[in-house]
Amino acid sequence: MNGQWDFAFDDENIGVLEGWSHTVRGDRKINVPFTYETGKSGIGDERPHGVIWYWKNITITNEFKKDQSIQINFEGCDYHLDLWVNGVYKGSHDGAYTRFAFELGKFAEGEEVLLSIRVEDPHSEEQVRGKQRWLSDNYGCWYVQTTGIWKDVWLEQVSDDYVEKIKITPDIYKKTVTIHTMCHSNKENLIMKSDVYFEGKFINSVSGKLEAGVCQMDIDVYNKYVGEWGIELWSPDAPNLYTLKISILDEDDNCKDEVESYFGMRDIRIRNGLVLLNGQPLYQRLVLDQGYWKDTGLTPENDDVLLKDIEYVKRMGFNGVRKHQKTESDRFLYWCDVHGLLVWGEGPSFYKYSDKAAKNFVREWTEIVEQNYNHPCIIIWTPLNESWGVPAIERDVCQQNYSQAVYHLTKSLDSTRPVISNDGWEHTTSDILTLHDYEEDGEIMRRKYLTKKEEVLSCEIYHNNFRAAYAQGFGYKGEPVLISEYGGIAFEDNDKESWGYGEKVKTEEDFLERYKALTVGIKSLPYVCGYCYTQLSDVQQEKNGFLTEERRFKVNPEKIRAINDLPEGVFWNKKGH
Template sequence: MTNNTIPRKEYPRPQFERQDWVNLNGEWEFAFDKDNIGEKEKWFNKDKLNQKIIVPFTYETEASGIGEEEFCANIWYQKEVTVPTEFENKRIILHFQAADYITKLWVNGQYVGKHKGGQIAFSFDITKYLSADRKLNIVVKNEDSFSCAQPRGKQRWLPENFGCWYVQTTGIWQTVWLEFLNEANLESVKITPDIDTESVEFNLEFSEDVLQPNLVLKTEISFENRIVKEFEVGINRTLHTVKTDIASEYFHWKIMQWSPHHPNLYDVKFTLYKDGKAVDEVQSYFGMRKVSIENGNVLLNNTPIYQRLLLDQGYWKESHLTPPSEDAILEDIDRTLEMGFNGVRKHMKVEDQRFLYWADKKGLLVWSEMAATYEFSDEAVQNFTEEWMEVVKQQYNHPSIITWTPFNESWGVKNIYTDVKQQKFTEAIYYLTKAFDSMRPVIVNDGWEHTISDIITLHDYVEYGDEFTERYQDKETVLNNSIAFNKGKHAMAQGYEYKGQPVIVSEYGGIAFNSEEGWGYGNQVKNEEEFLHRYESITQAIKDMKYISGFCYTQITDVQQEVNGLLTEDRKPKIDLEKIKKINLQ
């Protein structure tokens, strides 16, 4: 259930979709609380604040209707909602797809709870706060800071932009919505494909009410509207996992694998019955694909794949980290594929689930990265670990995600080259990630100074191919720390050795046209001819290096003061995209 006049009206969680929901995006009441007096003065009892804002865009953006870039650590939102009569006697769940950084919630003047973390989805059960006339006065306070101990990615922690750090993101920045449930319901499903056994495993979590008698879960798997498998199981506390084969006579008893060229997806419908009556129904999907590593190569479905990635920071001029529309998401994905890239490295951002949905649908490979902290402390370690593990849980089912990248360029672990404590922290994150997801490679630490890592990645903004070839032609000297690159960095942290992992150049290029207002890497170019000469020189040199199994070019679009995109900030191509494709694929 939604309204065509509100922004980002599409269903926000496409891998776990229900019919009974209300989108709360659009106009909310809003207030800055510069002196942090709102709680003392009980703003949570207000039904009006002194400004308006368009959710889910942050106050720093033009799309919000405010466009104020000065940082404010405490802000308030308010919206009154009437629950439709058809949802009487249902549980009411208030969902936030993401809000940065601490979210406190009051409903009808009563404190509900708080959540910490700016990158992940979270929710509150607000059923008991509903008034007799079915009203919900929803009041939200968001608390943010310039602390480098909180995962902040590319958000600046100074009053002005600098280097490759941009305007901060404060408060609600993804969709807010209500969902209506029966007492007994399916809370989550972890879906694990296995192409070698042509089977799929469902790890199921139910509400606390699953101990009610006579509950049965029916699962229906289909492909292109043809049912390939259906089965029923009784629900009890001991049921956690169900595994089933899915090879079907419709497809000559084979499975339809997911890949960039053939992004086949199976639909799955879960229906929970009580005494023969449906009490919950969830639509989902999955892709049958396998990521593995063998003989120095990354394999997709047991076949080596060369990764042609594009660095994608997911910023828009008018809305910053929030995609302004689903069409904007599709435009970026389509342009990426149009240029001959087969994937993206989502850089310093935990991306909108609608982006991942379309990556699944269109066959775009994705490296999922965590927003960095910028200090190493007990607080930073705890903040990072808690939020990263929730990222992995929330994004696990997307077949497009083929790599986890929790750390980048030693950010938050700046002394990792020699500091054993920081090294052990990255090892811990590696093993925690593997404990939850044994399928995907994990990169620690993207760019240089790796500890334990399934792929060794190198960042180097050398301008031309001849210099790149000279520097990297001897694999052993590069990977065993005999030479330094990128201003004195080494491939491995001290005490760690290269052990035959695949090698990918995961940042290079960053070529900018002449500009007095922004920067790129190396010398700026005057025209398309100069750009293409340099792009072809360095890209071809990487492709010609036999031990390197992929690359990631910086970057898809300009971002604020960083003007090294293949597209401008408003998505206008700077060069003929067909020429980029030709170089990528030649």
């Protein structure tokens, strides 16, 4: 369904009253899934338009099976969507960063179907925004808004009984994987069959009965002919993936639905102040990645641009990305699974605390965690960032309770991954202590965290202007420590609107000298087990990336890699028992 749709702005919000849901009223064309703000959409208007409409005519061909219903899937649409089919209202969805679907029904061959979509995207600080501006112009580190459909749209046919959701939980120590499958079905006597393969080699098959559309099974994946210990682990150095085939069978062994997925056998946990991957200490060398492109905004044009970003990240010697204020395309996470790139799953922020905002975020964050649970590349959840949305969290008990509630909600949805309560500062209950610090002098930064470690961790001093490591009433309990934002070095460009952190540099040598001083300073800290540099690429007015918006290197990537490959002080002398 990607491609050209009819499109219209509804600035006066008259579309519903005038019956735009029943007929095409668009005076423009738009190239879905690119939003009207982007050049690739064919429109390229960056002004805010709070209500927009899409229309698409579909002719039912013989490719569609008569006995199956058609379902339309949206991977992402910002923010409130209403859908009509041939003028009949089908439903709505609120959110920006998660996928959803509507069942359209069954249609006869040759039938014409009109899809009418209304999207409302107010500039509200109470809705989940991420880095989208809520004023008319860009400012600080907030950029052009994203309105409407910005991820893939596709049709699929589903039978009366089909797989709706799969939750896959590996256990590398038991050498098992738990498959929790939810199906759309009200029938009895249906069987769920799960087959596991590794690189084409059959591993195991388990069947179980569906009860009220749900089936959970544990599958032993041990095979003496696979790996040194009977399983193959997933890691950045060896991103091994198992194939999973799930079938719904009736009592006569007829297949009602079949899906294919995959999983990685990997374990991430916290112990003795370290982050352990598959039982071994993990030093995280991350780069902050906001996922914006020059002519397409938040939308990647194709898989090639995603693969290029992954290639560039690894080429510079990083082993992961902090996907900042965005839930990226499923295709990106798939390629990270395949190529072994670690990812932090971060919640896009809201900016004004209220009961409404709190509920909006929890609803969308729950969907984000559930929908991305199966990706082995995601090793950490980060619901809140820099107290955005909870500006009074340092002292406000209500906002502290909210942060704790989101932490525990996340742990209840996913007990297998660490959760960072409020990335950067003013943490409440958190599995990892992360600190943001844009000091531009590497030696000053190193000395602060080396000689004043106890003062920083106990909140006797602020580590970042007037920000403490923990909110009042909370404190350090031996969690792993990471510097999860630093650097942000920009080149001198004579553009008054562009910016980075600290004084701009003039030459590649100046850049590398500062980057090395900052990074080596962090690496020398024995209690710090990783870092995240700001950032991968320039984003609009923020010009502090290794790459330009067009993805051209500003500095030699091999020289960045040489710095990232330097040893991490005495970190590796610690034992992660």
